[in-house]
Amino acid sequence: xxxxxxxxxxxxxxxxxxxxxxxxxxxxxxxxxxxxxxxxxxxxxxxxxxxxxxxxxxxxxxxxxxxxxxxxxxxxxxxxxxxxxxxxxxxxxxxxxxxxxxxxxxxxxxxxxxxxxxxxxxxxxxxxxxxxxxxxxxxxxxxxxxxxxxxxxxxxxxxxxxxxxxxxxxxxxxxxxxxxxxxxxxxxxxxxxxxxxxxxxxxxxxxxxxxxxxxxxxxxxxxxxxxxxxxxxxxxxxxxxxxxxxxxxxxxxxxxxxxxxxxxxxxxxxxxxxx
Amino acid sequence: xxxxxxxxxxxxxxxxxxxxxxxxxxxxxxxxxxxxxxxxxxxxxxxxxxxxxxxxxxxxxxxxxxxxxxxxxxxxxxxxxxxxxxxxxxxxxxxxxxxxxxxxxxxxxxxxxxxxxxxxxxxxxxxxxxxxxxxxxxxxxxxxxxxxxxxxxxxxxxxxxxxxxx
Ligand SMILES: Cc1cc2nc3c(=O)[nH]c(=O)nc-3n(C[C@H](O)[C@H](O)[C@H](O)COP(=O)(O)OP(=O)(O)OC[C@H]3O[C@@H](n4cnc5c(N)ncnc54)[C@H](O)[C@@H]3O)c2cc1C
Ligand code: FES
Ligand code: FES
Numbered sequence: 001x002x003x004x005x006x007x008x009x010x011x012x013x014x015x016x017x018x019x020x021x022x023x024x025x026x027x028x029x030x031x032x033x034x035x036x037x038x039x040x041x042x043x044x045x046x047x048x049x050x051x052x053x054x055x056x057x058x059x060x061x062x063x064x065x066x067x068x069x070x071x072x073x074x075x076x077x078x079x080x081x082x083x084x085x086x087x088x089x090x091x092x093x094x095x096x097x098x099x100x101x102x103x104x105x106x107x108x109x110x111x112x113x114x115x116x117x118x119x120x121x122x123x124x125x126x127x128x129x130x131x132x133x134x135x136x137x138x139x140x141x142x143x144x145x146x147x148x149x150x151x152x153x154x155x156x157x158x159x160x161x162x163x164x165x166x167x168x169x170x171x172x173x174x175x176x177x178x179x180x181x182x183x184x185x186x187x188x189x190x191x192x193x194x195x196x197x198x199x200x201x202x203x204x205x206x207x208x209x210x211x212x213x214x215x216x217x218x219x220x221x222x223x224x225x226x227x228x229x230x231x232x233x234x235x236x237x238x239x240x241x242x243x244x245x246x247x248x249x250x251x252x253x254x255x256x257x258x259x260x261x262x263x264x265x266x267x268x269x270x271x272x273x274x275x
Numbered sequence: 276x277x278x279x280x281x282x283x284x285x286x287x288x289x290x291x292x293x294x295x296x297x298x299x300x301x302x303x304x305x306x307x308x309x310x311x312x313x314x315x316x317x318x319x320x321x322x323x324x325x326x327x328x329x330x331x332x333x334x335x336x337x338x339x340x341x342x343x344x345x346x347x348x349x350x351x352x353x354x355x356x357x358x359x360x361x362x363x364x365x366x367x368x369x370x371x372x373x374x375x376x377x378x379x380x381x382x383x384x385x386x387x388x389x390x391x392x393x394x395x396x397x398x399x400x401x402x403x404x405x406x407x408x409x410x411x412x413x414x415x416x417x418x419x420x421x422x423x424x425x426x427x428x429x430x431x432x433x434x435x436x437x438x439x440x441x
Pocket of ligand 2: 324343
């Protein structure tokens with residue numbers, strides 16, 4: 001099982017990747033860790049004529065403090081998030097979310113930029129960014145722009161990234177030792193989440209991100225409003241699915257997903273971190 | 276777009292088990308097929324081809340990856356270790372030795388991938404206890420052993436390697 005034929009271009013810098021995107025347009029796909037793109041290319045669900053490899057782009061692999069925020073380079077791999085003591089101290093929710101992605105081999109390859117740019121509602125890291133109210137930094141021919149995570153996901157596998165833009169950085173606020181929770185529910189430990197919930201406490205309330213509860217990563221806005229209104233955790237949890245529109249599939253009916261979201265939010269609010 | 280595709284091959288240099296190779300390949304060729312079919316290193320198995328079973332696990336710069344989900348062009352200039360490269364002049368690698376000692380295999384199909392994954396996880400310091408080893412090996416499936424002896428093999432190898440380091 002191999003992908004359809006494509007032409008291969010290796011970008012040495014972000015500027016070169018942007019030029020190549022401009023040159024090949026819709027025919028081209030960026031390649032980071034390849035752990036979302038290559039599987040769909042092998043199934044021929046995607047068949048780009050040109051693949052632009054970001055693997056040789058230096059300087060996009062970092063986790064650094066920047067004022068009140070932590071800035072993470074797009075090519076930082078899941079394993080580097082998972083094992084970063086600095087991230088663990090400043091944003092433990094994101095460190096934990098990275099540790100439950102796939103398996104060790106997948107985490108050695110997959111990048112935060114690829115995970116965020118792919119736009120799969122079943123992905124774990126975007127839900128943490130939602131709970132943390134993170135920002136996505138992209139670069140294109142007309143320069144750099146910052147997109148709040150709430151404006152980034154437009155539809156299933158559809159994001160605000162322009163066709164000639166490269167995701168270069170993800171930014172999240174430091175949350176230090178404030179309470180957080182992350183719950184990923186699946187039947188087998190290697191599976192994607194059937195439903196997941198990320199929770200991060202903040203001044204006067206908290207952020208809540210939902211995995212696989214609709215066509216995109218979602219914010220549980222109604223539950224967040226109840227948190228700000230100081231509702232009891234169990235009452236907040238009952239609102240977990242108020243803004244959601246889950247699908248039914250072989251793993252779960254929409255009703256079961258709604259039930260899971262409520263149960264998992266209750267656990268996340270209590271500070272639970274599932275492995 | 277056919278013009279960019281016509282006769283499009285690339286030259287990839289990679290070091291496999293300490294030997295430098297140069298291969299002229301199509302960009303779409305997977306690392307596992309280049310290892311097996313071009314370099315004739317058939318110790319690395321293909322189970323699922325969908326990143327699920329771990330049979331194709333090799334080390335890329337010392338870390339475990341599933342070679343069915345890596346393009347050979349992506350590892351240009353990098354260092355690959357396969358099961359063929361583990362044993363040294365003095366005999367088997369301590370992880371291979373432990374799989375033999377603890378009966379960590381039956382049919383052996385999963386074993387090359389299991390051993391490579393184990394070498395990486397021990398090196399990363401993940402082999403601290405049974406639970407950690409089970410979690411760290413979740414991407415490697417075995418249809419024979421029921422995993423018990425595999426986990427014992429990895430813990431035993433980790434112990435031996437720690438003593439050798441001390
Ligand atoms: C078997 C398996 C199980 C998995 N399980 C999970 C799981 O449980 N949870 C989870 O969250 N993920 C899971 N993943 C996905 C994994 O986390 C991927 O690594 C990740 O989603 C994509 O990152 P990547 O670097 O591999 O991206 P790639 O596959 O290289 O790219 C993905 C997409 O993003 C685009 N892209 C990549 N980088 C950039 C960039 N810098 N700028 C703009 N666009 C870019 C590409 O063009 C492509 O469209 C799993 C994958 C596999 C194969
Ligand atoms: S063959 Fe690569 S994971 Fe199964
Ligand atoms: S020993 Fe047969 S599959 Fe593991």
